[in-house]
Amino acid sequence: MNFELTIAPTDDIKADLEMIIVIDKNLDHRFVKDKKVLKKAGFKATQDESCLLAGVDRLYVGASSLIGSDIRTACASAMRTLQGCEYKSIKISTYLSGKRCTNSLRAMVEGIILGGYSFEKYKSKSTIKKIKSVTISLDEYNDRVVDIEKAYLLIEKAQIVSDATNFTRDIVNSTPEDYYPSVMADMAMALADECGLACSVLKPKELKKEKMEALLAVARASRHKPRVIHLSHKPKNPKCVVTFVGKGLTYDSGGLSLKPADFMVTMKSDKSGGSAVMGIMKAVSEMNLPIEVHGFIGAVENMIGGDAYKPDDVLVAKNGKTIEVKNTDAEGRLVLADVLCYAQQEVKSDYIIDLATLTGASVVGVGHYTSSVMGNSEKLKSLMVDMAKRSGELATALDFNRYLTKTLKSEVADMSNISNTRYGGAITAGQFLSEFIDEKHSDKWAHIDIAGPAFVEHCWGENPYGASGAGVRMMVKFIENLSLGESK
Numbered sequence: 001m002n003f004e005l006t007i008a009p010t011d012d013i014k015a016d017l018e019m020i021i022v023i024d025k026n027l028d029h030r031f032v033k034d035k036k037v038l039k040k041a042g043f044k045a046t047q048d049e050s051c052l053l054a055g056v057d058r059l060y061v062g063a064s065s066l067i068g069s070d071i072r073t074a075c076a077s078a079m080r081t082l083q084g085c086e087y088k089s090i091k092i093s094t095y096l097s098g099k100r101c102t103n104s105l106r107a108m109v110e111g112i113i114l115g116g117y118s119f120e121k122y123k124s125k126s127t128i129k130k131i132k133s134v135t136i137s138l139d140e141y142n143d144r145v146v147d148i149e150k151a152y153l154l155i156e157k158a159q160i161v162s163d164a165t166n167f168t169r170d171i172v173n174s175t176p177e178d179y180y181p182s183v184m185a186d187m188a189m190a191l192a193d194e195c196g197l198a199c200s201v202l203k204p205k206e207l208k209k210e211k212m213e214a215l216l217a218v219a220r221a222s223r224h225k226p227r228v229i230h231l232s233h234k235p236k237n238p239k240c241v242v243t244f245v246g247k248g249l250t251y252d253s254g255g256l257s258l259k260p261a262d263f264m265v266t267m268k269s270d271k272s273g274g275s276a277v278m279g280i281m282k283a284v285s286e287m288n289l290p291i292e293v294h295g296f297i298g299a300v301e302n303m304i305g306g307d308a309y310k311p312d313d314v315l316v317a318k319n320g321k322t323i324e325v326k327n328t329d330a331e332g333r334l335v336l337a338d339v340l341c342y343a344q345q346e347v348k349s350d351y352i353i354d355l356a357t358l359t360g361a362s363v364v365g366v367g368h369y370t371s372s373v374m375g376n377s378e379k380l381k382s383l384m385v386d387m388a389k390r391s392g393e394l395a396t397a398l399d400f401n402r403y404l405t406k407t408l409k410s411e412v413a414d415m416s417n418i419s420n421t422r423y424g425g426a427i428t429a430g431q432f433l434s435e436f437i438d439e440k441h442s443d444k445w446a447h448i449d450i451a452g453p454a455f456v457e458h459c460w461g462e463n464p465y466g467a468s469g470a471g472v473r474m475m476v477k478f479i480e481n482l483s484l485g486e487s488k
Contacts, residue, residue, distance in 0.1 A: 068107030076115025076462035109158035165469035168279030172467035176251035247356035248274025255328030269455035361425025374430035
């Protein structure tokens, strides 16, 4: 999708369709040209409500306010309304949330791109008509003067982060038959070539040499051999170093602790954390941000077979800690344990963040739309929640406590891979991971459980059915803020 910025009034721009955002139900604003028709049609201009007037080629959509989150979802809703229509070009005015604040302009572009996404790789015929171009007039809702240079920059950033999010969505939506660990590694290599990133890939022999026995156990029964991927963006004189670690379970059957049939249907989404790391690295490199960023992905398939790892096995992780397996469906934390240890061995970071669809307990606790943030640092957890909010994602912090730590006790090993209680599962999974964070990184680490928002089977906000690309926008916002010196 091509975006163009112009000082020309919206009425002077040639396009197939004009998109008009109605703010706070104000049908008397000068942008609104069809008040009587809209009222007759029953258009109330509530948040995300849209009304297409095909006869005059105008699309109206409601937004409760000018803040970015409202503008983003309104534009996404408008784009969904246009799916199946023949329009190829759109024109729209500028909507700013304040005299100096242009975040709503970035949100508008993000909403258009994210809302216009569709995944049709496996359909014999395309059913979605694509908008090819969007022209944005600097004619502003409150007649404010727009900083053109800043507007150009924000539109460019919005395109990069939205395209990276859609790139992530494509990976997550791909089937396990098409997308397995070696494919993920190949895609990482291709991404590195395209974006100027460094990339290295560990195969089973190297994984054995690195003593990643927990990860290898999870992968053992699959015909698709595991990979650990390391992508890096290394600018000159970086302001700081950030490491991301992603859970890349390209498919999770649950292993011998087999999932119920209904719970297997969306397990292609268990690679969402690793996919998000790929999207983050793509965006960071394209923005050429002055932060050194590393992305580690544990790409594994958890299957059943005569060689499957078993409940009652005791595994030795890379850092030497022993783990009693009580449930083979708690496999993501075993993979992350080894990859976290490897990441800390390879890179000394100012921050280390892992992203994973780790627990159904997170979804039960905070809902489908929200990520759970955990860690040892209150400051870092608060920062992660703030980055989510500012980027348009939802996140909330969950606190560790010493009572839940005791539920991971094992009588035969250093710890169990699941707790002995059904409650607090998201937190105990995070506390399990904390055992694989070394002392130097203890207060620099955050665990983000994206199990809720990563893959939802209905449209919501700016997200379509299926993969949302959760984690990409909030982490790119985090890196952007570090580059401005705002987060440290």
